[in-house]
Amino acid sequence: MTIDIAHAVPHDGLAALSYRYAAAVDHRDVAALLGVFDSEATLRAHPVDRNPMVVSTHRELPKIIEAVKHWPRTFHVVGQQLYQLTGRSAEGEIYCVAHHFSSPQPGVGDDYVMYIRYLDAYAQMSDGRWLITARDVVTDAVERRDVTAGGP
Numbered sequence: 505m506t507i508d509i510a511h512a513v514p515h516d517g518l519a520a521l522s523y524r525y526a527a528a529v530d531h532r533d534v535a536a537l538l539g540v541f542d543s544e545a546t547l548r549a550h551p552v553d554r555n556p557m558v559v560s561t562h563r564e565l566p567k568i569i570e571a572v573k574h575w576p577r578t579f580h581v582v583g584q585q586l587y588q589l590t591g592r593s594a595e596g597e598i599y600c601v602a603h604h605f606s607s608p609q610p611g612v613g614d615d616y617v618m619y620i621r622y623l624d625a626y627a628q629m630s631d632g633r634w635l636i637t638a639r640d641v642v643t644d645a646v647e648r649r650d651v652t653a654g655g656p
Contacts, residue, residue: 505595505623505624505625505638505640507586507587507588507595507596507597508588509586509597511588512586512587512588512596512597513586513587513588513589514585514586514587515585515587515589515594515596517634518585518587518594518596518624518626518634519582519585519598521540521624521626521634521635521636522582522585522598522600522622522624523582524536524539524540525537525540525622525636526580526581526582526600527580528540528569529568529569529572529578529580530577530578530579530580532569532572532573533569534566534569537565537566537568537569538562538565538566540635540636541562541565541635541636541637541639542627542635542636542637543561543562544560544561544637545560545561545562545565545635545636545637545638545639546558546559546560546561546637546638546639547559547560547565547568547638547639547640547641548638548639548640548641549571549641549643550640550641550642550643551618551643551646552643552644552645552646553646557571572604574604575604575605575606575616576605576606576607576608577604577605577607577608577653578602578603578604578605579602579603579605580600580601580602580603581600581601581602581603582598582599582600583598583599583600583601584598584599585597585598585599587626592627592628593625593626593627593628594625594626594628594634595623595624595625595626596622596623596624596626597621597622597623597624598621598622598624599620599621600620600621600622601617601618601619601620602617602618602620603615603616603617604616604617604618605651605653607653609653610652610653610654611652611653612650612651612652612653613650613651613652613653614648614649614650614651615648615649615650615651616646616647616648617646617647617648617649618643618645618646619643619644619645619646620641620642620643620644621641621642621644622639622640622641622642623639623640623642624636624638624639624640625637625638625639
């Protein structure tokens with residue numbers, strides 16, 4: 505999926521889905537996570553240093569939360585977002601820096617940082633809500649950093 509950035513625009517309703525997705529992952533909130541996806545949605549993750557992951561439908565999408573439980577804490581920072589709308593469907597490209605902390609306690613640990621882009625397809629439901637129908641999580645780069653972790 506490639507959007508034409510010369511004609512792409514911001515869109516508050518679609519941006520809210522990425523903010524809610526990031527918060528749901530960070531809080532390990534499966535219900536909130538499912539709330540941003542159509543019931544038949546598919547997510548494809550393309551990490552640079554692990555095997556790809558593909559999950560589909562509300563039955564499998566909770567595996568996203570399971571995949572991040574390896575890290576005691578995560579912190580997603582959602583950046584620029586552009587969308588192309590065509591009637592009741594849309595496509596978007598959303599940048600995100602995802603931090604994965606090795607320790608749940610204050611003190612020294614490390615941070616596995618992923619620089620990612622979400623390539624999304626959306627549909628507007630009959631009640632006006634937008635939902636993600638497909639998400640490709642493309643990892644552009646990763647790094648590990650030593651950090652001094654703060655408290656809860």
